[in-house]
Amino acid sequence: MLKAEAGDGQASLADPAFRHDVLTGLAARPRAIQARWFYDRRGSELFEDITRVEEYYPTRTEVAILDASAADIAARVGTGRAVIEFGSGSSMKTPRLLEAVAPAAYVPIDISGDFLRDAAAELATAFPGLPVLPVEANFMAPVPLPDAVADLPKLGFFPGSTIGNMTPFAGIDVLRAMRGSLGEGALLLIGIDRVKEVGVLEAAYDDAAGVTAAFNLNLLERINRELDGTIPVDAFEHRAVWNDDASRIEMHLAATRDVAFGVDGRDFAMAAGETIHTENSHKYDARAANTLLRGGGWTPVAQWTDPKNWFALILAEA
Numbered sequence: 001m002l003k004a005e006a007g008d009g010q011a012s013l014a015d016p017a018f019r020h021d022v023l024t025g026l027a028a029r030p031r032a033i034q035a036r037w038f039y040d041r042r043g044s045e046l047f048e049d050i051t052r053v054e055e056y057y058p059t060r061t062e063v064a065i066l067d068a069s070a071a072d073i074a075a076r077v078g079t080g081r082a083v084i085e086f087g088s089g090s091s092m093k094t095p096r097l098l099e100a101v102a103p104a105a106y107v108p109i110d111i112s113g114d115f116l117r118d119a120a121a122e123l124a125t126a127f128p129g130l131p132v133l134p135v136e137a138n139f140m141a142p143v144p145l146p147d148a149v150a151d152l153p154k155l156g157f158f159p160g161s162t163i164g165n166m167t168p169f170a171g172i173d174v175l176r177a178m179r180g181s182l183g184e185g186a187l188l189l190i191g192i193d194r195v196k197e198v199g200v201l202e203a204a205y206d207d208a209a210g211v212t213a214a215f216n217l218n219l220l221e222r223i224n225r226e227l228d229g230t231i232p233v234d235a236f237e238h239r240a241v242w243n244d245d246a247s248r249i250e251m252h253l254a255a256t257r258d259v260a261f262g263v264d265g266r267d268f269a270m271a272a273g274e275t276i277h278t279e280n281s282h283k284y285d286a287r288a289a290n291t292l293l294r295g296g297g298w299t300p301v302a303q304w305t306d307p308k309n310w311f312a313l314i315l316a317e318a
């Protein structure tokens with residue numbers, strides 16, 4: 001299927017789901033657009049840049065935990081499993097896990113075929129002899145796995161605190177779907193970001209160099225590129241705020257003056273100070289993470305953290 005990519009300027013090729021979510025989200029009160037739409041080509045590049053900024057601790061902390069705990073994880077998990085990764089795989093994390101647990105097969109699952117094929121090809125080159133069996137699917141629902149891994153014990157891998165983008169309500173649904181995909185007796189290794197000092201959290205989502213701001217604002221550029229938008233991007237600013245009741249960082253795009261614009265032929269107006277809510281990043285303490293996992297049908301059996309207790313890799317059993 002044809003899909004619009006950043007910069008091709010072809011509104012007619014835009015993903016209909018993107019158009020639907022943007023038009024609905026801009027008309028809603030409060031206005032909100034799901035975080036999944038950040039990741040066009042430019043957005044994915046900007047996220048890669050975020051993982052390298054000083055204030056953004058999650059990626060480097062999770063990688064450090066993987067490095068420090070690889071032998072321990074391997075001892076718990078054993079070798080010869082099928083590793084099923086939810087998401088197309090990170091060049092930083094996936095090789096470390098595969099190295100540690102010497103799997104019999106690797107199955108990355110992602111909704112974006114492009115990212116999936118790139119990541120799978122890279123992995124296959126790095127691990128000659130390892131069957132790499134990508135599956136293009138939405139893992140928010142149970143995914144049928146390739147026949148080749150039917151009889152292998154499974155290890156799910158869901159790093160990056162991606163579950164933090166979901167409300168607990170949606171997170172529990174996705175955990176249950178993963179249980180459905182992997183089956184009873186499977187293991188799941190999941191990365192979950194922890195609650196910590198508000199200053200550390202807010203800085204991680206509002207870095208001094210403005211990389212996260214550019215990442216957030218790119219959503220408006222993407223709307224302009226792909227949906228024939230006339231949003232005056234310079235009239236919006238990035239905001240990252242801790243919502244303590246919901247235990248999450250929220251990202252918003254705030255209008256700095258009254259604005260009127262069009263998207264896909266429809267007119268919108270926003271008053272100065274009004275925002276579009278673009279992302280939630282939920283943070284869990286140890287107990288809340290365990291409750292979340294149990295709610296999704298997974299029993300935590302081991303966990304590894306960094307010395308500051310900022311991030312956790314949790315192993316759970318279905």
Ligand code: AVJ
Nearest residue numbers: 050160161162164165212281
């Ligand atoms: C990819 C969802 C883990 O929430 O930390 C980073 C995305 N947003 N900076 C996160 C993100 C702003 C990230 N996740």
